[in-house]
Amino acid sequence: AQSVTQLDSQVPVFEEAPVELRCNYSSSVSVYLFWYVQYPNQGLQLLLKYLSGSTLVESINGFEAEFNKSQTSFHLRKPSVHISDTAEYFCAVSDLGWGGSYIPTFGRGTSLIVHP
Amino acid sequence: NAGVTQTPKFRVLKTGQSMTLLCAQDMNHEYMYWYRQDPGMGLRLIHYSVGEGTTAKGEVPDGYNVSRLKKQNFLLGLESAAPSQTSVYFCASTKTDTNNEQFFGPGTRLTVL
Numbered sequence: 001a002q003s004v005t006q007l008d009s010q011v012p013v014f015e016e017a018p019v020e021l022r023c024n025y026s027s028s029v030s031v032y033l034f035w036y037v038q039y040p041n042q043g044l045q046l047l048l049k050y051l052s053g054s055t056l057v058e059s060i061n062g063f064e065a066e067f068n069k070s071q072t073s074f075h076l077r078k079p080s081v082h083i084s085d086t087a088e089y090f091c092a093v094s095d096l097g098w099g100g101s102y103i104p105t106f107g108r109g110t111s112l113i114v115h116p
Numbered sequence: 117n118a119g120v121t122q123t124p125k126f127r128v129l130k131t132g133q134s135m136t137l138l139c140a141q142d143m144n145h146e147y148m149y150w151y152r153q154d155p156g157m158g159l160r161l162i163h164y165s166v167g168e169g170t171t172a173k174g175e176v177p178d179g180y181n182v183s184r185l186k187k188q189n190f191l192l193g194l195e196s197a198a199p200s201q202t203s204v205y206f207c208a209s210t211k212t213d214t215n216n217e218q219f220f221g222p223g224t225r226l227t228v229l
Contacts, residue, residue, distance in 0.1 A: 006158075009156065032216055034216075034217070034218075036218075036220075041223075042222060042223075043120075043206055043208075043220035043221050043222050043223055044159075044206070044208075044218070044220045045220065046217050046218070049217060090158060090159065092218075094216045101147070101164075101166050102216050103161070103164070103174075104149075104161075104216060104218065105161075106151075106158045106159040106160075107158055108156060108157060108158035109158050
């Protein structure tokens with residue numbers, strides 16, 4: 001079974017500083033990788049995804065993540081964070097389940113706290 | 117499009133009571149999922165459905181039942197609620213499982229006393 005590890009439960013950072021949220025997963029055979037963001041009292045929304053092709057993927061609001069197959073990682077980065085980036089971030093990995101469907105497994109989440 | 121909606125938004129139950137959570141999507145998605153979110157645990161899959169009339173167990177199915185009688189609706193039932201089921205429940209849907217980008221509802225906060 002797939003497991004997803006988000007190494008930091010909480011990451012405090014000052015505004016305009018760079019940040020990296022780490023994600024590692026257990027199985028590297030034919031996976032799809034995602035980062036979701038959850039703002040307080042809301043559902044999750046997709047931030048970015050890796051399906052195939054270029055290993056570096058970007059979001060519209062300045063986040064990027066790099067798929068590293070050899071290290072089974074999909075770390076999320078932003079060169080300069082804003083107060084509005086304060087949220088919970090979830091890494092998710094989809095692989096082929098026993099029923100023949102791709103089933104997602106989520107990490108436990110990383111709380112990004114941006115201080116002024 | 118409303119996307120994915122969930123009713124109710126909040127509910128308080130007593131131990132042993134039953135209830136049904138409703139998830140509806142208007143995107144004609146085939147796949148639908150129910151998750152629970154607990155502090156420090158991330159999202160855990162309860163049940164999912166790969167199409168109308170089909171359901172399958174996820175990681176934590178015990179104490180829950182589901183039904184997918186219509187493609188747009190996915191119901192989650194608690195037959196006899198327990199305090200351990202106090203959680204925030206999220207429904208999600210995807211068009212297919214190939215790229216599996218999930219669209220989430222706003223959540224239902226359930227407290228079992």
